[in-house]
Structures are given as C-alpha cells and as structure tokens.
Amino acid sequence: MNGGSVEETRLQRYARTPWRGLALWMLSVPATLVGLWFITVVSMITSFVGVLLFPSATMLLRDRLDAYRDRIGRWTDITVQRPYLPEPAPEPGLNGFFKRFIALVCDPATWRDYLWVVVDPVVAIFTAALPGLLILNGLWGYVLAAFAGDLIGHYGGSDWYAYIPITEGYGRDTGRVVSTLVVATLSIVAGYAIGPKMMTVYGHWGRMLLGPTKKSQLALRVQHLTETRSDAVDTSAAELRRIERDLHDGAQARLVAMGMTLGAIEHLLDKDPQKARLLLAETRASSAKALHELRDLVRGIHPPVLADRGLGDAVKALALDHPMRVEVTGDLPGRASAPVESAAYFAVSEILTNTAKHSGASRVWIDMRHENGMLRITVTDDGHGGATLDGGTGLRGIERRIGTFDGVLALSSPMGGPTIVTLELPCALSSPKISPS
C-alpha cells in the first residue's frame, strides 16, 4: 500500500528508507513517555484514581501507537489494522464507566500495546533504525578522518572507530586514516543497501504486536456480521411489507373488481346486451391495468433483464431508460451469484436516481469490472458535487445493503464536482451462459 498518489521510484525508496527508520525510532521517545504514564496509572489501579485514569491513559497509548501503524502502512507493503475489540455501547453513569473500564482491561491489545512500548525501542535499533545508524556511523568516520580524530588524539583523548584506535598521532598515520575511510564508506553503503529489507522486517514485527490477533479479528468479524445481518433482516422485512401492500392495493383489488363486473355482466347478458358489452370493455381495460401494475412490481423485485442477462446488460438497460445521458463501460466475463447481482443492480439504480435528483449533472459514466475477486462499479457524474453519505441522499442505505455482502461504498464529491461513487463487492463470477446456437 502506498499512501502517496505518486508512486515512489526504487531509487527514492532506497534513499529515503534509512531516514524513515530513524524517524520511526524517534517515535519511541513520546511513546515511552506515554508508556511511563500508563504504567504509573496501572500501578494505582487498586485505588479509585487509577481506575478513573485508566481509560484515558489507554486511549492516549492507542493514539500514540496509531502513529506507528500509519507509518508502517505508508512506508512498507504491510498494512497493520487496529486490533482493539469493539467497546461496549456507551451507557451513562457509573455503570457505563465501569463496563468500559472492564472491557479495556480485558482487551489483550491494551497489554500488547504496553509490551510494544517497552520492547520496540530495542527492536527498532536492530531493524528499522539500523540502516540510518550505519549511515550516521559512516559519516562520523569521515569526520574523524578529516579532523576530529586528530583533535581527539591531540587533547589526549582515546576512542575506537570499529577496530581502529584513535590516539595521539592518528592524523599522521595514513594507514589508520585510510582504514577509517574504507570502514566508513562500507558502513554507508551497507546502510543504504539493507534499508528497505530492514523496513520490511520491522513491518512484520509491527504487524505481529500492533495488528489484530486471531481472536480480535474474529470478534471484529462477529460485530460486523451482527450489524449487517440485522440490517439485512430489516430491509427484507420492509421489502416484503411493500410488496404485500402493492399487491393488496393494486392487482388484487383490480381482480376483485373484475370478478364483480363479470358477475354483473352475467346478469345483464340477456336483459341489456348493450350495457354488458360496455362493461366487458371496461373489464378488459382493468385487466390490462392489473398486468401493468404487476409488471412494475416485478421490475422492482427482480428486473427481467437482470434475470435474463445478468448485471452487465441490466445496467445497460437501466442506462437506456434513464433521463440523463448515461454511458456504460467495462465488461463482466461471467455472472455473479443472484443475490450479489441484485444488490449491485439496485445500488446502481439508486445511485442513478440520486444523481438525477441532487447532482445537477447532465452526464453519467458507469464503469464495471471484476478484478482480484472483487466486483468494482464506479459511477461518475459531472454535477456540482458536495454530496455526503448522510445528507439524506440514501447513500448510507446503499452502503448498509451491500454491507450484507461485505461490500463497501466510497464517495468522493468535492464542491464543484465531479462526484464519484465506487462500490466494491467481493464475489466470484461463474462462467458465462452459452447462448443457444
């Protein structure tokens, strides 16, 4: 993962990494201070003051360690997720406070954090900071060879540079000066050479202690599943209610009316054929209306093109019916499972509706592709932007619904546009249906 928008060249990476390593090492200074405060609070835990201060100290510590997670994420290919277990729902009063306290004490990540603060400064010296230290050592060698060695000797001091003694007469001993230069140069070269490798090693170390354990990963997963499951149940219940109401008020009512009219026609057939004919025409019109309503209802449940052809063509059909100019690009080499297709379809449909209502756009571009087991749909419009997830735009609802499939929604909508909505749904594609020949 590379945080910057511009990809680093190999050379830049080699040149920068040693200094980044040192910067990471420097982070341990504030972290150690926070760690000291944390352990002080812990030592008071038997008293009320300790209990009172514990949550804030823990949060302070987490905050500090987020800096490491952030740097490791930016400077290596390793992503370190936050490992913390979900906190209990906030409750007012003392009760809520104690619940939170217990949860924090019981979260192993709290104690792993402290372990990190204690151990990391030492580990960093031999990993991330090592290249930088080697380079500094090389530079010091140059300084010694240039004049400092002579000065130290002159004033009667004595020191070692690697295996080279620095004593009186160092400056006139060419052998020792040349050796110093050779060692210094090797040190710098080695520092730059091992930089990225050491950074990766450090990244693994970071993920080991700062990342989630199997247990916390499971806990986070359970929380996510619980939320999305209840969302899914709610939406499907609401959908069923809507369908029931539509059928009750629409087609069902019309069929009842038609039955009654047909009964009336039966009576009128002999007495007043003229009137019967009139009622028959009415009944026919009524049946057409019932069909029309059923058609609309089915379209809202599962659009025919989606059933026939899959997501690609269904979105194309949607684009054709849309009042704005909608261009669809991209190609799906197969079909996703029916629930995923349906979720993606209705998400796109709702985004288009939103765009028409709020964006002031005249053109929309939809791009669909499937890469690395991920269905990615991008909807871009040329409107005035400024859309938010929560501004009553319905985007939050879409996010919740695709959440059931572990899908995510990303929104980019700066003032002045353009607005880009990206959907990502993990799914596998089945091989395409072979058309009859």
Add this chain to the structure above:
Amino acid sequence: MRVVLAEDLALLREGLVSLLETHGFEIAAAVDNGPSLLKALLDHRPDVAVVDVRLPPSFTDEGLQAALEARRRVPGLPVLVLSQYVEQLYARELLADGAGAIGYLLKDRVFDAAQFVDAVRRVAGGGTAMDPEVISRLVAGSTRDTPLSRLTPRETEVLELMAQGRSNAAIAERLVVTERAVTKHTANIFTKLDLPVTGDDNRRVRAVLAYLNR
C-alpha cells in the same frame, strides 16, 4: 400466410393459434421451447414468426436469442416478439441489423385482436411494429435539451405513432384527422429534427428510431 408460433404457456399458445387461424393465418408450427423454435424457423421458413421472449429450458431470453440467431442465418426473416415486459435494450438488439420486418409488443396487445393481427401483417410485409411503451420511453428519455422539445404535442404524438411503424393512413385514422394533415405534420417533424424526408414507411421508422436512440 404461414406462421411459426413459440409460447410456453399452453393456454396462451392455444389462444394465439385460434386467434391467428380465425384471421386466416396458417400455423406451420407451434412450439414451446427455444431449441425447437430455432429448428422450426429454419425448417419452415415462415412468412412471419410470433415469439415469446422467455422460453424453456432456461426461462431467460431464450426466444429472443433464437429469433436473433434465425435472423442471422435468414436475413430479414419477419419476427414479432411478444413479452410481458418491453426493454429498450432488446428493442435495439432486434432493430440492430436494420433489415426491418421486426415487431416487439407487450403481451397485453393481444387483447385487441384487430390491432394485433394488423401488427402481425405489418411485420410479415417487412414493416415494423414497436410497442407504444417502448416508443414513449424512448421519447421520454430524450426530451431534455434536444430538438424533440421543439415539437408541438400533436407532432410528438405523430412521431410516436410513426416510430411504432404505422403508415400515414393508419395515423390519420387513429388521430381522426385527414391524411393530408398527417403528411404536413410528418414534414414538419422531419424538418425540425433535420432528418431526410422519405416516403418509405420502413426507412422512415428506422430514421426516427435511430434519431431517438442517439
């Protein structure tokens, strides 16, 4: 006139057979699935085919696929497609080869026997029969900032009927005006939309549909 019919619901199939037979059509074959439809179309080479979009065994757009495939092998084979739903996407695919002799109607249009039979005859004669719903959605979809918004309501009405594949005489009868009035309206429409004027109904439909599809 020989007809091949494909419809999987027995009740509706029988209804269509008797409807078409009463109006003097000869049923060459009446089938209920996609593969036998394609075979019947290629074996019988009917004057017109009446095809349901959704057919077994897959219950997807099998009928449409068979019709398109048959038209690839027998260019210009007249096909009238019936469906519970009309989709612009499918209308485009049917019209794509530009050979005409295409119909695409909602199943409810069968309720009005006279109009339906008229549509079948039109398609058999190489004309076009597009469902009013397809056309009205096309028109609705392209009204913003296009020359369409310059048409009078009456002209829009005439345009929709034209796009459905109706002749001037039929349009005049439908709108209860003289044929000359319709000719005047169509001339106005073609000028406003900047389309080449043509007397041929079929080419006219294609020009209008191409315009709407833009």
